[in-house]
Amino acid sequence: MSDKKDIDNSIESAYRGHKAALSSSRTKPAKKNSIYRLPALLILLAACLAYWQLVVIPQQQALQQAMHASAVDIIMEADASVYLYFRELGELPDQLPHLLLEDIVWYQQIDENTYSLDAQLPNVTGAVTVKTDEVLEVSQIEAVLE
Secondary structure (H helix, E strand, C coil), X not given: CHHHHHHHHHHHHHHHHHHHHHHHHHHCCCXXXXXXXXXXXXXXXXXXXXXXXXXXXXXXXXXXXXXXXXXXXXXXXXXXXXXXXXXXXXXXXXXXXXXXHCCCEEEEEEECCEEEEEECECCECCXXXXXXXXXXXXXXXXXXXX
């Protein structure tokens, strides 16, 4: 019986000690190092913003330029396939002759001597209208693409 009493007393003593520690922690003033938390958070935020400005945005711009250059190359390749088809058969094709480009270049025949090419790439818009008696220049494509 004495062991049970000792255990109950120990539990009661631990409970009172825990309760006292909990109440004293609620009433204690903030530690001095908590003063440094706000400036540290502001410095961390500034570092994240600097990283975004110095690394992420230039990478996005480089990616956009690469996509634009790819769109120009793709349209030039599609134009070459249409030109070769026209030169060999004397008429414009019903669909883009270069079948690999068919999913990324939209081809439309406007009349018997005019057609339109439009690269279907993200963030690159603009259709180039080409006549069969003209040579398509890179500057024409770049002027149309956004």
